[in-house]
Amino acid sequence: MLWAIALASVAAGARAHAFLDHASPAVGSTVHGSPPELRIWFTQELEPPFSRVKVEDGNGNAIAASEKAVDAADRTLLHIPLPPLPPGKYRVLWHVLSVDSHVTEGDYVFVVAP
Amino acid sequence: MRARSAPLLAAIAPFLVGDALAHGIVGKRFFPATLTIDDPFVADELSLPTYSYQKFGGSSDEPAMSQSSYAFDYTKRITPDLGIGFGGTFLQQRPEGAGTTSGWDNYALSLKYQLYQNAEREAIASVGVDWDIGHSGSSRVGAEPFSTVTPALFFGKGFGDLPDSATMLRPFALTGQLGVGIPSRTSTSSVNDEGETIVDRNPNTLVWGFALEYSIPYLQAYVQDMGWRAPFNRLIPIVEFNFTTALNRGQSGTTGTINPGILWAGQTVQLGIEALIPINSRSGKSTGVIAQLHFYLDDIFPNSIGKPLFGNP
Numbered sequence: 001m002l003w004a005i006a007l008a009s010v011a012a013g014a015r016a017h018a019f020l021d022h023a024s025p026a027v028g029s030t031v032h033g034s035p036p037e038l039r040i041w042f043t044q045e046l047e048p049p050f051s052r053v054k055v056e057d058g059n060g061n062a063i064a065a066s067e068k069a070v071d072a073a074d075r076t077l078l079h080i081p082l083p084p085l086p087p088g089k090y091r092v093l094w095h096v097l098s099v100d101s102h103v104t105e106g107d108y109v110f111v112v113a114p
Numbered sequence: 115m116r117a118r119s120a121p122l123l124a125a126i127a128p129f130l131v132g133d134a135l136a137h138g139i140v141g142k143r144f145f146p147a148t149l150t151i152d153d154p155f156v157a158d159e160l161s162l163p164t165y166s167y168q169k170f171g172g173s174s175d176e177p178a179m180s181q182s183s184y185a186f187d188y189t190k191r192i193t194p195d196l197g198i199g200f201g202g203t204f205l206q207q208r209p210e211g212a213g214t215t216s217g218w219d220n221y222a223l224s225l226k227y228q229l230y231q232n233a234e235r236e237a238i239a240s241v242g243v244d245w246d247i248g249h250s251g252s253s254r255v256g257a258e259p260f261s262t263v264t265p266a267l268f269f270g271k272g273f274g275d276l277p278d279s280a281t282m283l284r285p286f287a288l289t290g291q292l293g294v295g296i297p298s299r300t301s302t303s304s305v306n307d308e309g310e311t312i313v314d315r316n317p318n319t320l321v322w323g324f325a326l327e328y329s330i331p332y333l334q335a336y337v338q339d340m341g342w343r344a345p346f347n348r349l350i351p352i353v354e355f356n357f358t359t360a361l362n363r364g365q366s367g368t369t370g371t372i373n374p375g376i377l378w379a380g381q382t383v384q385l386g387i388e389a390l391i392p393i394n395s396r397s398g399k400s401t402g403v404i405a406q407l408h409f410y411l412d413d414i415f416p417n418s419i420g421k422p423l424f425g426n427p
Contacts, residue, residue, distance in 0.1 A: 016381035016413035017139065020335040021347075028281075028338035043381060100416045106142045108336050 018044040018098035021076075025110040032113050034085040038064070040094060045075040050097035053078050058089045075099075085112045137384070137410060141233030142336055143272035143287060144329070146379045147408050149386050150356040150371070151323035153289040154240040154268035156197035156228050158411040158420045161187040168402030171395050172210070175312075178399065179209040189224070191412075191422035199224035205255040217252025220261075226268070236272030236287070241265070248298060259302060264321055266293025274336065285332040290324035300363060317365035319358050327352040331379065350377040354388060369397040373404065384408040 023040040025031045038055060048070035055064040064082050071077040078094060090112065095105040137147040138155030145153060149164065164185040172178035187201035203219040226242030244264040251257025272287040297316040304312050330349045334340060357370030375388025387405040392398030412420040412427065421427055 016410070017144075019144070019331060022334075022339060022343075026339040027334060027336065100413070102413075102416075104139070104142075106336055 016044055016098070016100065017102045017104050018042040018046055018076075018096050019104060020094070020106060020108075023092070023108070027108040028110065030111040030113050034112055035082055037079055037081050038092065039077060039079040040092070042076045042078065042096060042098075044098040044100075046070050046078065047097040047099060047101075048075070050103075051078060051095070053080055053092065053094045055080075055082065056091045056093065058091075063090065087112050087114050137379075137408075138238070138270075140231055140238045140270065140272065141236045142274055142332070143236035143270075144331065144379065145238075145270050145272075145287060145289060146327070146350050146352075146377045146386075147384055147406075148289060148325045148352070148354055149375070149388055149404050149406050150354045150373050150390075151289070151325055152224075152242070152244075152266070152268060152291050153325070154228065154238045154270045156191055156195060156226050156240070157189060158191050158197075158415075158422075159189055160409045160411055161185070161201075161406055162409070164404065164406040166390065166402060166404040168390055168392075169399040171399040173396075177209040177211065179207050181208070182206045183219075191427070193425045194422050194427050195228040197226050199226070202251075207255055215254050217255040218250075218257065219255060220246050220248060220251040220257045222246050234275065236270075236274045238270045240268040242268060244293070258297075258316075260297050260299040260316065262295050262297045264293045264295040266291050266321065272332075274332070281337050282333075284337050285329045287327050287329065287332075288324060289327075291322065293321040294361075295319040295321050295358070315363040315365060317360040317363040319360055321358055323354065323356040323370070325352055325354040327377075345378060348379050350379060351375075352377055352386075352388070357393070367394075367396065369394065371397055371402075375404075382410050382413045384410070 021041045021043045025035050051070050052067040053069050054062055057063050064080050066080040069078045069080050071079060089109055091107055091109050093107040097103050137157055137159065138145050145155060166183045169180045170178060183203050183205050185201060185203040187199060189197050189199040191197045200223055202221045205219055206214055206216040208214050222244055224242060224244045226240055228238065228240045230239040246262040248261035249259050268291045270289040274284045276284050296318050300316055302314050302316060306312050328351050330342065330347060334342060334347055352375055354373040357368050359368040360366055370393050371390045372393060373388040373390055375386060377384060377386040385407060390402035390404055414420060
């Protein structure tokens with residue numbers, strides 16, 4: 001039975017909760033100059049209609065947002081183009097639905113330096 | 115006839131029984147399944163096996179011995195917030211100067227209800243009851259001839275709401291339990307080799323503990339990407355504190371272990387290993403070890419045996 005469950009767990013590897021794996025700009029990072037795009041890779045494939053991302057400036061104003069941000073070729077990737085960002089602190093807020101219907105959400109900060 | 119305090123195995127029994135050890139998510143926080151204390155989540159999951167090894171110094175009534183245990187524990191959600199559990203532990207005991215004795219400890223059933231969750235505060239609280247089923251195990255390994263019912267409170271709190279001045283502390287989380295073990299018999303009698311009747315008093319016990327963990331996945335996903343990649347990006351260093359305090363019937367004192375270790379939380383399975391450091395001589399003779407393979411059935415079988423019987427997860 002143990003091996004059956006272990007095999008099933010391997011087969012189910014693409015069906016668990018989607019967590020942020022890594023991002024660009026990276027979580028908590030400082031980048032020099034405005035990045036042209038925000039990219040977030042998740043640990044699982046996402047459901048495009050129910051996955052979205054938003055970027056806010058230090059005052060909480062929305063700088064960029066998209067509800068159609070899942071990459072068509074790589075469904076673990078969420079990305080949106082960014083307008084020119086002046087130096088400052090920015091918060092990324094994401095809300096995604098993985099293919100097994102688990103919802104996860106989170107946020108992180110990055111800093112744009114001159 | 116003479117009376118004596120609870121024998122060593124009775125004192126450490128709470129550590130030998132496979133508890134319902136759950137994992138879960140509140141807000142941004144993923145709480146892993148802990149190895150030696152119960153946590154506040156109701157989940158579909160299976161611990162198989164949980165292995166532990168400890169040495170005990172013995173007492174005037176019992177010889178020193180080493181013990182290996184092999185436990186399983188299965189929990190099932192009835193509704194998204196209500197779950198049941200069943201567990202058992204197979205023991206191998208090697209008393210000094212005697213042969214190996216083995217057998218099943220008493221089986222255990224559990225019921226738990228999640229009564230509070232706050233996603234923003236990464237907080238959760240639950241109530242539950244554990245029933246250690248008397249006479250269901252082997253007396254050769256010290257399985258008690260009576261039941262113990264333990265109603266308990268459970269909590270979990272992530273520190274993700276700490277201010278920006280303490281961002282590197284946000285990956286910390288704390289879970290804990292506080293319960294009272296109530297035996298179905300206040301005392302039990304037996305006859306020793308000299309023909310004496312021995313009376314063991316069975317006190318109510320305070321079953322308490324907590325786990326402090328630092329989540330590398332949380333650190334990298336929400337605070338600061340340190341550049342760690344698989345498999346290191348899923349590590350969770352942890353220290354568990356697992357105690358039992360006798361409350362009455364002439365008994366007193368606390369037994370337990372402090373258990374530093376590390377967990378690796380994958381998408382569908384979790385691995386864990388911890389040291390078992392006894393807090394006093396009644397709790398063990400030397401540092402032991404516990405290791406576990408744990409399956410997240412709700413992630414492996416999300417549309418069948420891994421979902422609640424009633425209601426949407």
